[in-house]
Amino acid sequence: MNNILNFFEKLGASARSSLSGLGSCARLFFLTIIYSADSFKRFNLTIKEIYFTGVLSLVIIIVSAFFVGMVLGLQGYYTLEKYGSSEAIGVLVALALVRELGPVVTALLFAGRAGTAITAEIGLMKTTEQLSAMEMMAVSPVARIVAPRFWAGMISMPILATIFSMVGILGGYFIAVLIIGVDDGAFWSQMQANVDFHNDIVDGAIKSIVFGFTCTLIALYQGLVAPPTAEGVSRATTKTVVISSLSVLGLDFVLTSFMFV
């Protein structure tokens, strides 16, 4: 009997802490917006962060995109061939990337690379009392540290997702046309006929903006609430990846259901 009660108590406590976490996250978001003036007046801060989150993620994004595109080309070709529609491979690769894989995979990679970097950095600053020092110097850490990283994440993610989609399509082209031998003209023309700019590409971009917002905010929040110990920071980075990934996948379902259906 005690065990069952314990179980429910723990469940209730974790639900309550999740809800309060969500609330704190929302408060962080509002604070970030309020204090964002500095990120744009002194744009140099934001540019530095765009470098660290965006530019340094380029390599992993481009390499992954190429491989994902190639796999799509390969798998897609052999499936479509059974129905005699192998010339639709261009459409398959493009739609899969632009609508889903581009935004989602980019977000997951972003959370793993840039998200953990942000969490670790802020967690470490908290541990070494740098955030406290800044506060005592009457400089808001939210304005100076959090907001530039937030906007950098929001700007970097859609750019990375678009690059991912483009490189992925090129990867698919490489496999389908150059290696397997699907007709070049059919590849592009079918794609152009069936991929709609407004419905597909723009919606994909909207998704990536939403994901960028989510991943960056979660990374910042986890860094700020990490316990100021080595173990605390390491656990916080793990939490960033896990929570970001689950949120991205969940949001993807929600967004897809009202964008593409």
Added chain:
Amino acid sequence: MERVKLDIWVGIFVALGIIAMFYMATRVGNLTSNDVKKTYEVKAYFENIGGLKPRAAVKASGVVVGRIGSIVFDPEAFHAVVKINIDERYSFPTDTFANIYTAGLLGEQYLSLEAGGDDVNLKAGDLIVHTQDAVVLEKLISQFLYNSAGEDDDKDKD
């Protein structure tokens, strides 16, 4: 990190993003095609539109000449009213046929316009009188069965 070097890298990054966006828009999507042209609207009635959807293609001789606007059901006359937006550049005579065909085996359905021989052309708001519904598989099968049943009857009579 020096400021100039930082700026250059971030600039390259953003430029790459813009290039990717343009690439997607032009080579991948259909932004360069005739979506943004001016159109005039005509309508047509169908008993069954099959899988035709708004924004589906309207083709003449296989070339896209317009898009389906809206499809609504008329509850008084009990048929579907399909609004068709045709590119301004193309004119069709008033006795044009509007047929619903399927593109390829797994393809989407589109509207095909086959020109008649009339001197007068369709204007905005006109009705296309000659229509052919989408092919419904069940009806086709039942027709086939009915026909083959009829053939057997005839044979018996002979």
Added chain:
Amino acid sequence: MDENLISINKLSFGYGKELLHKDINMQFNRGKVSAIMGGSGCGKTTILRLIGGQLKPNSGNVNVDGKVVHEQGREGLRNIRRKMGMLFQHGALFTDLSVYENVAFPMREHTDLPENAIKVLVLLKLNAVGLRGAHKKMPAELSGGMARRVALARAISLDPDIIMYDEPFAGLDPISMAVICDLIRSLNDALGATSIIVTHDVAETFSFADYIYFLADGGVAAEGSPKQLLASKLPFVKQFIHSEKDGPVPFHAEAPSYQSDLAL
């Protein structure tokens, strides 16, 4: 003008349900170097946080130059903090900025001084702590003592009225300790500031502090000038000053009897 720049009145504070400070009263005179001493975990650093407005007291108040700290809005708090400089235990230098940039940080944030004025001031401050030659280095390249001196230069960047030190002597070699001692006293006098030091280093502190508070059991156990405290008969003070292993602060933490623990 009030002799006390900072006064703590009937302050009670606790992080959780248990109170760390119960009804404490402390005064810090202008221009004097005061020290807060006590065993580990008795809430010394917390007092600094309360003065700086990072924490709110449960009851009572902290008064800085006539203003109650926890009642201030954002602007008021900013104004109070601009008059303060704080030296954290391990320096807390911003690791992504060079030494020069660290010391220039408060100037850049709070003043509109042109670059050449900032350069002069930064080098001046670094010179005061003896590290003018190190201004191009990154914090990771500095030793502990040097990092702390740079942090001190940053703390006095805007010529504050109040300088607070959180365990400035912890983990330093004897030479660095002597340097910091000297700096605390000379900077205080040169700037006409009020300094508060949180520490448990008896020898160093007693050599230059003007007034010392001893915290224990949530309250002020003893206070006075170094001379007064050395002559004090209070057992707690004697144990602390003479570094005795056992006394009012017991060696053994609370535990059940030996027999029951060993299950005899």
